[in-house]
Amino acid sequence: MSASIQGGAAAATEGVDVAAARRPGSIRHVALREPTAIAGLAIITFFVLVAILSPILVTGDPKEKVGPIFGPPSASYPLGLDGGGANMVELLIAGTRVSLLVGFCAALVSAFIGGTVGVLAGFYGGKTDVVLMRTTDYFLVIPDIPLMIVAAALFGRSLTNIIIIIGVIYWTTTARLIRAQVLSVRERVYVKRARALGAGNGRLIFKHILPQVAPLLVANTVLLVAYAIFAETFISFLGLGDPSVISWGRLIENAFNDDAILNNAWWAIIPPGLCVTLVVLGATLFGQSLEDALNPRLRVGHLSVRRFKVRPLRGKLDSE
Amino acid sequence: MSTNGSKPLLEVEDLVASYPVGRGLVGAAKREPKLEVHAVDGVSFALNRGEMLALVGESGCGKTSTAQSVLRLIETSGGSIRFDGQEITGLSSKDLRPLRRRIQIVYQDPYESLDPRFRVGATIEEPLQVHRIGSKEERREEVKRALEVAGLTPPELYIDRYPHELSGGQRQRVAIAASLVLHPELLVADEPVSMLDVSVRAGILSILDELRDNGLAVLMITHDLSTAAHYADRIAVMYLGRIVEEGPTREVIENPQHPYTRALLSVVPKRDPRDRGTPQILRGETPNSIHIPAGCRFNPRCPMAIAECKTVDPELRRPAASRDPEHLAACIRV
Amino acid sequence: MTTPLLALEDLNVWFELPGGGELHAVRGVSFELEAGERFGLVGESGCGKTTAMLSIMGLLPPNATIAGEVRLDGENILARGEETVSPHRWNDIAMVFQGAMNAFNPVQTVGSQIEEPMHLHDVAEGKLARRQAEELLERVGIPKDRANRFPHEFSGGMRQRAAIAMALACEPKILLADEPTTALDVMVQAQILELLVSLAADFNLALILVTHDLPVVAQVCDRAAVMYAGEVAESASIDALFHRPKHPYTRLLFAATPDLRAGGERVASIPGAPPRLDKPIVGCPFQPRCDSAFAPCATETPLLKKVGEQHVAACHLNDHVREPATA
Numbered sequence: 001m002s003a004s005i006q007g008g009a010a011a012a013t014e015g016v017d018v019a020a021a022r023r024p025g026s027i028r029h030v031a032l033r034e035p036t037a038i039a040g041l042a043i044i045t046f047f048v049l050v051a052i053l054s055p056i057l058v059t060g061d062p063k064e065k066v067g068p069i070f071g072p073p074s075a076s077y078p079l080g081l082d083g084g085g086a087n088m089v090e091l092l093i094a095g096t097r098v099s100l101l102v103g104f105c106a107a108l109v110s111a112f113i114g115g116t117v118g119v120l121a122g123f124y125g126g127k128t129d130v131v132l133m134r135t136t137d138y139f140l141v142i143p144d145i146p147l148m149i150v151a152a153a154l155f156g157r158s159l160t161n162i163i164i165i166i167g168v169i170y171w172t173t174t175a176r177l178i179r180a181q182v183l184s185v186r187e188r189v190y191v192k193r194a195r196a197l198g199a200g201n202g203r204l205i206f207k208h209i210l211p212q213v214a215p216l217l218v219a220n221t222v223l224l225v226a227y228a229i230f231a232e233t234f235i236s237f238l239g240l241g242d243p244s245v246i247s248w249g250r251l252i253e254n255a256f257n258d259d260a261i262l263n264n265a266w267w268a269i270i271p272p273g274l275c276v277t278l279v280v281l282g283a284t285l286f287g288q289s290l291e292d293a294l295n296p297r298l299r300v301g302h303l304s305v306r307r308f309k310v311r312p313l314r315g316k317l318d319s320e
Numbered sequence: 321m322s323t324n325g326s327k328p329l330l331e332v333e334d335l336v337a338s339y340p341v342g343r344g345l346v347g348a349a350k351r352e353p354k355l356e357v358h359a360v361d362g363v364s365f366a367l368n369r370g371e372m373l374a375l376v377g378e379s380g381c382g383k384t385s386t387a388q389s390v391l392r393l394i395e396t397s398g399g400s401i402r403f404d405g406q407e408i409t410g411l412s413s414k415d416l417r418p419l420r421r422r423i424q425i426v427y428q429d430p431y432e433s434l435d436p437r438f439r440v441g442a443t444i445e446e447p448l449q450v451h452r453i454g455s456k457e458e459r460r461e462e463v464k465r466a467l468e469v470a471g472l473t474p475p476e477l478y479i480d481r482y483p484h485e486l487s488g489g490q491r492q493r494v495a496i497a498a499s500l501v502l503h504p505e506l507l508v509a510d511e512p513v514s515m516l517d518v519s520v521r522a523g524i525l526s527i528l529d530e531l532r533d534n535g536l537a538v539l540m541i542t543h544d545l546s547t548a549a550h551y552a553d554r555i556a557v558m559y560l561g562r563i564v565e566e567g568p569t570r571e572v573i574e575n576p577q578h579p580y581t582r583a584l585l586s587v588v589p590k591r592d593p594r595d596r597g598t599p600q601i602l603r604g605e606t607p608n609s610i611h612i613p614a615g616c617r618f619n620p621r622c623p624m625a626i627a628e629c630k631t632v633d634p635e636l637r638r639p640a641a642s643r644d645p646e647h648l649a650a651c652i653r654v
Numbered sequence: 655m656t657t658p659l660l661a662l663e664d665l666n667v668w669f670e671l672p673g674g675g676e677l678h679a680v681r682g683v684s685f686e687l688e689a690g691e692r693f694g695l696v697g698e699s700g701c702g703k704t705t706a707m708l709s710i711m712g713l714l715p716p717n718a719t720i721a722g723e724v725r726l727d728g729e730n731i732l733a734r735g736e737e738t739v740s741p742h743r744w745n746d747i748a749m750v751f752q753g754a755m756n757a758f759n760p761v762q763t764v765g766s767q768i769e770e771p772m773h774l775h776d777v778a779e780g781k782l783a784r785r786q787a788e789e790l791l792e793r794v795g796i797p798k799d800r801a802n803r804f805p806h807e808f809s810g811g812m813r814q815r816a817a818i819a820m821a822l823a824c825e826p827k828i829l830l831a832d833e834p835t836t837a838l839d840v841m842v843q844a845q846i847l848e849l850l851v852s853l854a855a856d857f858n859l860a861l862i863l864v865t866h867d868l869p870v871v872a873q874v875c876d877r878a879a880v881m882y883a884g885e886v887a888e889s890a891s892i893d894a895l896f897h898r899p900k901h902p903y904t905r906l907l908f909a910a911t912p913d914l915r916a917g918g919e920r921v922a923s924i925p926g927a928p929p930r931l932d933k934p935i936v937g938c939p940f941q942p943r944c945d946s947a948f949a950p951c952a953t954e955t956p957l958l959k960k961v962g963e964q965h966v967a968a969c970h971l972n973d974h975v976r977e978p979a980t981a
Contacts, residue, residue, distance in 0.1 A: 190432065191435075194446065203450065307736050308719065308736070310719070310720050310733070311668075521923065549913075589872060591869050
């Protein structure tokens with residue numbers, strides 16, 4: 001019941017010490033340190049910039065025919081032409097916007113639903129928890145692709161619908177994750193103390209629990225972006241996407257429909273797939289390192305046998 | 321050590337609180353009996369303003385559960401709790417709210433009892449915000465005053481700090497300041513210094529000491545008999561959910577009557593190596609509170625037990641050898 | 655003079671900090687231990703006692719650097735780091751950790767976990783190991799039929815006893831115990847301490863008890879060293895430490911410890927906090943908090959000086975004492 005073991009490096013620092021004030025586990029701390037996080041963030045940033053700048057980078061209609069069908073890569077068209085003779089590079093840039101937009105929005109929808117369900121289930125417990133978790137389980141069990149097909153068939157193929165569908169399918173893991181976190185935060189002494197002095201549920205949730213849970217939610221949302229972009233890609237690939245917009249998935253679909261493989265037009269299929277892969281990779285790298293850093297599992301100090309260094313003894317009273 | 325001559329601030333009578341123990345699916349299928357942890361099994365005591373009562377005992381004795389019951393943080397299944405004459409056991413959360421201003425609690429773990437995202441000032445101001453007291457300026461003044469009482473001066477140096485920038489002792493002072501800002505009448509201190517270094521403890525406890533001198537009633541929960549002996553006006557020793565001995569501190573420490581108290585006091589290590597005495601080490605460990613022994617709950621381990629102890633559950637009464645009318649012990653042999 | 659069983663000489667430990675810089679956690683610690691002796695290493699959190707103890711067993715992380723000697727029967731076991739210290743681990747020096755109660759593998763029976771070091775260090779095998787493990791369990795007060803149970807079936811006190819049995823598996827000469835009773839109730843604590851004392855006597859085991867709890871050391875140990883800011887402030891027989899302290903920190907630490915017997919005596923706290931160990935310390939590390947500091951304290955580091963029979967202290971108040979003739 002006394003002070004716990006202090007790791008060697010953490011021992012004996014004075015009380016008020018502003019210099020050592022960086023809180024371990026804050027997002028900034030991780031993002032600026034871990035190489036995987038930096039790599040992931042760099043990739044995402046690159047594509048986001050492309051998406052933002054796409055109106056500048058692509059003038060005119062990217063679908064415009066500028067050469068022969070499946071024209072091979074050349075100096076003026078580095079990634080060749082697609083099945084309609086349009087410039088692949090411009091198509092890709094245009095597609096970045098849609099794919100990322102759908103990805104981010106769907107991820108936000110998922111995060112919002114999942115976060116809310118998780119917080120309510122974790123905080124209130126009891127019947128609320130049971131009902132919400134059963135609902136979550138049902139959603140988990142529903143096969144996503146058939147659901148998307150049915151929904152697309154019923155509600156029409158528009159961007160908004162796609163965002164909603166993806167959002168509604170992927171919130172379940174978030175809900176579970178957040179619920180677990182809320183359950184542990186709810187038991188923390190400072191939450192009990194706030195409750196003991198009469199704080200209402202609203203205050204407890206918004207001021208004490210949510211701030212603790214938010215970083216994990218953010219990390220999870222980044223991962224959701226990866227899922228969502230991938231989901232959008234295969235929805236479009238299946239022909240269920242919005243016919244009026246260009247997205248990477250759409251490009252791959254078009255390429256298949258136009259028999260790109262028979263024409264050996266690898267440049268029509270691989271680049272969009274590669275873009276999807278890279279963005280998903282970037283989001284996963286970034287999201288995973290965030291989640292690893294923020295996960296409340298305690299870092300266990302290992303007393304395992306290691307190689308410490310031995311220094312020859314210098315003079316006895318060296319002030320080190 | 322001032323005691324108010326009038327009615328006690330807190331009166332607890334025959335308090336009972338228990339927790340169900342899960343049987344699991346298999347247990348339920350086998351129709352095993354539903355078991356309960358009898359955390360508080362008939363506890364009675366009174367606390368006056370300006371008095372510090374220490375509830376002492378080993379883990380599982382029910383001291384923390386008793387304190388939590390008094391604060392209505394856990395549900396009780398029997399007995400009464402009267403605060404300032406008002407019965408509080410049946411009150412709804414809404415009716416309890418005004419009481420939450422008058423009874424406050426300080427927790428054991430200074431590293432966990434402050435929200436790491438709240439600055440010190442915000443933590444101390446929160447109780448005022450919850451109860452909608454004062455304007456922003458008035459609240460700020462109260463926060464500063466509370467910091468000063470807690471010994472964190474000058475307050476400006478601490479108001480904008482985060483908990484991780486403070487030492488354990490400083491954090492505990494913040495927790496105390498946060499509990500004082502509503503000017504409570506009763507403070508429950510649950511192991512307030514057990515996680516702090518020895519050289520820092522006296523500083524924290526002296527704050528509670530002074531507050532007690534100024535009229536605050538303090539209910540201190542602790543396993544450390546030496547600390548209780550130094551600061552409390554009265555001590556109540558608990559075992560398996562009951563108070564087995566209580567009375568003025570000096571009397572209980574110097575003239576313990578209940579065999580459990582005697583054994584406990586004999587094994588508490590003393591500072592002076594020449595004072596090794598003859599510790600009376602009881603065998604085995606405290607049984608869990610699910611199956612409380614019949615008769616006197618201490619009888620299986622009691623060095624003085626006789627046949628009658630297995631059937632008679634003793635009441636708290638004044639022992640023959642006590643030197644103070646308020647010294648009570650629950651043992652048929654004293 | 656016979657060689658002491660264990661001698662630490664000028665032990666220094668540095669930790670590399672993640673942001674660069676070094677934490678000098680142990681700053682020249684020396685003491686000796688004889689066979690069968692019960693020695694206390696006392697100090698508050700951050701004083702370096704646990705690090706010093708881990709150094710004796712060479713259980714330090716890769717960012718640690720050690721200087722100085724740890725001599726077991728005259729041989730410096732830290733001479734070449736891991737290579738020279740590992741043969742002695744558990745065979746000669748064993749440890750009971752803080753929170754040892756929770757250091758058991760939950761899916762292995764307690765008996766097998768006590769046998770494990772016997773196998774690892776080639777002390778015993780198979781049936782012999784089983785029998786020895788059961789004997790150890792009995793010796794520490796656990797009925798031997800519990801050897802086949804799992805850790806979660808034991809109470810906290812019983813697990814601590816099992817941890818002690820595990821430490822004794824290879825019949826070491828020295829037992830290091832880091833806060834062995836801190837999380838235990840006072841009655842269980844008394845049982846465990848009684849056990850440690852009787853084991854020390856029966857097996858001629860030397861015991862180093864590392865703790866912040868002065869009264870525990872007062873009751874159990876013969877001698878003790880009080881550590882502050884990585885250094886030994888004072889080291890003496892436990893009687894001398896309480897009745898004739900020669901370092902203000904020792905005196906103040908005792909004064910800050912409430913005692914059942916002390917009656918109305920004031921319990922004092924020591925203002926301030928220990929110094930940072932990642933910066934050089936000028937003068938006496940305790941000086942900012944000391945109630946007896948005078949001229950040399952802020953600038954000159956006090957040396958550990960002999961102030962009596964088997965009694966050393968690092969304080970300028972003893973500067974006038976000339977080294978007494980060695981016995």
